[in-house]
Amino acid sequence: MKLAFIGLGVIGYPAAGHLSRAGHNITVFNRTASKAAKWVSEYNGASAASPAAAATSADVIFTCVGNDDDLREVVIGGEGILTTVKPGAILVDHTTASAEVATELAGILKERDACFIDAPVSGGQQGAESGQLTVMCGGDPNDFEKISPLVNAYAKQVTLMGPAGSGQLTKMVNQICIAGLIQSLAEGVQFAQNAGLDVEQVFDVIGKGAAQSWQMDNRHKTMNDKQYEYGFAVDWMRKDLAICLNEARKNGSHLPVAALVDQFYSEVQKMGGGRRDTSSLLKRLLS
Amino acid sequence: MKLAFIGLGVIGYPAAGHLSRAGHNITVFNRTASKAAKWVSEYNGASAASPAAAATSADVIFTCVGNDDDLREVVIGGEGILTTVKPGAILVDHTTASAEVATELAGILKERDACFIDAPVSGGQQGAESGQLTVMCGGDPNDFEKISPLVNAYAKQVTLMGPAGSGQLTKMVNQICIAGLIQSLAEGVQFAQNAGLDVEQVFDVIGKGAAQSWQMDNRHKTMNDKQYEYGFAVDWMRKDLAICLNEARKNGSHLPVAALVDQFYSEVQKMGGGRRDTSSLLKRLLS
Amino acid sequence: MKLAFIGLGVIGYPAAGHLSRAGHNITVFNRTASKAAKWVSEYNGASAASPAAAATSADVIFTCVGNDDDLREVVIGGEGILTTVKPGAILVDHTTASAEVATELAGILKERDACFIDAPVSGGQQGAESGQLTVMCGGDPNDFEKISPLVNAYAKQVTLMGPAGSGQLTKMVNQICIAGLIQSLAEGVQFAQNAGLDVEQVFDVIGKGAAQSWQMDNRHKTMNDKQYEYGFAVDWMRKDLAICLNEARKNGSHLPVAALVDQFYSEVQKMGGGRRDTSSLLKRLLS
Amino acid sequence: MKLAFIGLGVIGYPAAGHLSRAGHNITVFNRTASKAAKWVSEYNGASAASPAAAATSADVIFTCVGNDDDLREVVIGGEGILTTVKPGAILVDHTTASAEVATELAGILKERDACFIDAPVSGGQQGAESGQLTVMCGGDPNDFEKISPLVNAYAKQVTLMGPAGSGQLTKMVNQICIAGLIQSLAEGVQFAQNAGLDVEQVFDVIGKGAAQSWQMDNRHKTMNDKQYEYGFAVDWMRKDLAICLNEARKNGSHLPVAALVDQFYSEVQKMGGGRRDTSSLLKRLLS
């Protein structure tokens, strides 16, 4: 079986690495060539000069790029995967993108007798490096059966959520749930500071009850120390929330807090915090 | 040692019961006499006709009533504890109230050589019944030493957070963190439904990552089933958020999402949901 | 001089009528042919079978359709204006659309030596019928000079705001300012009712001071009477706010209240109010 | 007829001056004696050493102090009006305060056969100085008849809105309507700046349509110039919104945008803007 991996960023680089380590025959492509060169020097595998070249004769093609437009470029662009994809090939897309682009690409690939699975991930850089991502898939069950053993090389959990787009929709639910949760955590940390409490003790105590969250467990200390230099970037979060808000327009959902927090992230961006962690919502409360 | 317990509501009734079961000499008071009668029929202990009567010669007096005004009534009202409290006695208040009333009562009791510890709880009805409450205390360390073994009869965790009022301030942080968290969870459940996803599967998957929370673990299923008939009541939550928002006015904290969600709870109340669980925020999104 | 008018909706129908009454030689097109037939029976002028046919040899072409996609369809679609537009012609677009589509179409027309002016309006159905619209234009000053006397046939004010897109950007400012204003007015009307005040008297009194607004003057009475059956539709408002929020993403603006009110309009749509007036925000507060 | 005026602040000083100029026999009191001394040097009238002294034998007593607590102090405090008020006297209170304190004081004065009219104002410093305030009254029609000719000395409009508290409730509606209106105006000004538009031209154009407001007419220029050094102070606005939000809790109103904007004002206060004009909401969007 021949694999291709397009997009060696924070997630793609280690994910492709895990596939290589698992013994697969893999060809990578990255727009900035130096990253591909580095990857090839670190892992077994070839590098190609374009998505089209990487995808040639591949059975499974993985993509993990920035957004809808980036994804369209590497799939249906001039040197895109579509120019070389072989019948029966499966495209597994790890980009967090819209459900719309997923169904659109699924349709386009189908005309070539190829398949598409949207497969956005959560778990971040750390999850990708340790091979512990959570992967939410949308597509055909037969295709899913074929690709899930591969994805397991870098995931702790790979789940088929429904037809094309369902992976993206699930990821949207994830981001919607996080938006207000982090803002409220930031409000809580700030309040605890202003109240003169021992912040760490406060979260040790309340972190065992009904206010508990992964974010509280993992971020209260760093937030209290004003460290926001890692984790999931605000710029990505805004992209994701834009996707959620657009989808909500279509499916009739109301997202008042997600919409509001998205605007607060806009303020964080203006403060220069676009690359900072999502927990930097605290920064605008403290300034 | 002689104990008194004022307020046999959802929390106070079982808490006083645990103290009785632990072998303590305890006298209870409840405004609605029938509840006190029931308690006395179920547990060992006496019942008194007023807070003052219950507190007579008590070493430790527990209170668990509704709000600031109720607390003032049972402490400094006509037949209040203050009329009979003995020097050296400690008043442990489990009401979720303002930090202001805590410092006010601490001052008043001090003039009588008595002590005050604010000790709001989390864990709800279930925690009270199973003796697994979390108790956040504010007061003097020496007093805390004396009362914490007693409180352990119905708590899994009893912590001194600082001087008088610190227990209440800690509880406020708890409620602030919960406010936006539940609203975002409600937005997520609603979105998942509108997106045609298998809601339980969605939360099984995302509940293992960065969006995880106690509320997600424990409420996504019931929310999806539109069951809001238990847990922590919206009316209590609004009382608590009013306390938080007032305190924030004083300590210079900004609580945009807590303030907004408080108004959404106002809509839930209008829909007749005041006694429903806080997760009923979903109701206004679905209607 | 020969004119064409594409889109005989609530705004376009009477606007084209004013041009005809002013004595201009005008050809209209409407997707739904019956509206064009009705127009031709009411005014002097011809009707054409497609935008392309209407635009043939026209000196100035007016468009007033729904949104960006509709506009692209009538300009660059199969039977669009672009297939027949003559060099030197000016396209005046009254659609409320994005600034992006304005600059895009301006560029495309320039390649044909034709010109584009984005010219969204305010004033609504009443303004269009009475010839009292306010028109905000973006484009070249020379082109503006040529078309403004024509537009004056149905406008009380026609202003050039800057280069292509500036008309749309100005209209966005208008919608941003209205969003929170109407919501606050709705909150005020609701509060006045709940407070048992004589609502009309309240707004007579406060309507002369610092809370005054066009919306307060013109809508408090109808809101108080729960009449929302006219004016600017919620569905249009949501389209416009989506445009504003997208543009804000690009230019770094923060629109917390516009974003929040947009979500409240989403709730109004769910209540079946998409065609109701924007003042129907009150409906969700009262339900 | 003998008059007393308690509280010679921004509003009270010129209002009392107008009464003096109208030829009334008036005695003033101000906590900070220097202001009273200055007033006496500028106008005909006496000054007294306490509210009680000023109110002695007065037929009508005016108050204009900061908030509920201040009002209680000058009325029912140790040297308060109540100690000397004569039967039949009418207390006219211009403080923006709660409806609760109005009904409370009305009750207390009634026991002394005296009367109370809550009479909050709008129009600000300029309105007070030019004698053009708007005054919203709550109380008994007979009492209102007696005092309205006096109030006309400094008001352009004096209206009885209903029983005690109705003046305050009307003022609350005013503040609720203003809250989101100014925030949206600030969002609009900021967006216009970021869009590179000629801001003054934008507001000249849209200020004639459905987005028009007194605030837009009177503040867009100063906001665009970042001048916030006059007008109605943020600290006062927060006090007023707290009153509105408390009353809404009681009468079942939902004020999501007022609650949110109140929190934004909290951020403005933290930036040192408590004494700045309410239009300084723009400041937090630009920082």
Ligand SMILES: NC(=O)C1=CN([C@@H]2O[C@H](COP(=O)(O)OP(=O)(O)OC[C@H]3O[C@@H](n4cnc5c(N)ncnc54)[C@H](OP(=O)(O)O)[C@@H]3O)[C@@H](O)[C@H]2O)C=CC1
């Ligand atoms: N329920 C929960 O899950 C949680 C509750 N809390 C907090 O604990 C406190 C108690 O809650 P809960 O037990 O649920 O409330 P309940 O309404 O069940 O009980 C309230 C108790 O207070 C008494 N009481 C109220 N006002 C007065 C008064 N003026 N004079 C005398 N007695 C009075 C009531 O007497 P009567 O029987 O006569 O009405 C009753 O015994 C609240 O502050 C709540 O916010 C905190 C965490 C969780």
Ligand SMILES: NC(=O)C1=CN([C@@H]2O[C@H](COP(=O)(O)OP(=O)(O)OC[C@H]3O[C@@H](n4cnc5c(N)ncnc54)[C@H](OP(=O)(O)O)[C@@H]3O)[C@@H](O)[C@H]2O)C=CC1
């Ligand atoms: N109504 C108002 O109060 C105001 C409206 N506006 C803006 O003006 C624009 C028009 O509004 P309004 O006149 O009320 O809208 P209407 O829905 O009344 O009319 C829309 C017009 O556009 C035509 N149209 C839509 N899509 C297409 C398409 N793809 N191809 C060809 N024709 C199309 C429709 O044709 P058909 O008849 O076949 O449907 C109809 O003639 C909108 O952008 C709106 O936001 C601005 C200010 C106020």
Ligand SMILES: NC(=O)C1=CN([C@@H]2O[C@H](COP(=O)(O)OP(=O)(O)OC[C@H]3O[C@@H](n4cnc5c(N)ncnc54)[C@H](OP(=O)(O)O)[C@@H]3O)[C@@H](O)[C@H]2O)C=CC1
């Ligand atoms: N300024 C404005 O534009 C408007 C104000 N208002 C409302 O009018 C009221 C007064 O505002 P404004 O005149 O601007 O306020 P100022 O701060 O200028 O004046 C307040 C006055 O109240 C007196 N005062 C305050 N507390 C006490 C007290 N406990 N005992 C005795 N005197 C006291 C002050 O005395 P001292 O001089 O000793 O401090 C001062 O005379 C407020 O409720 C405000 O919200 C309403 C509309 C507009």
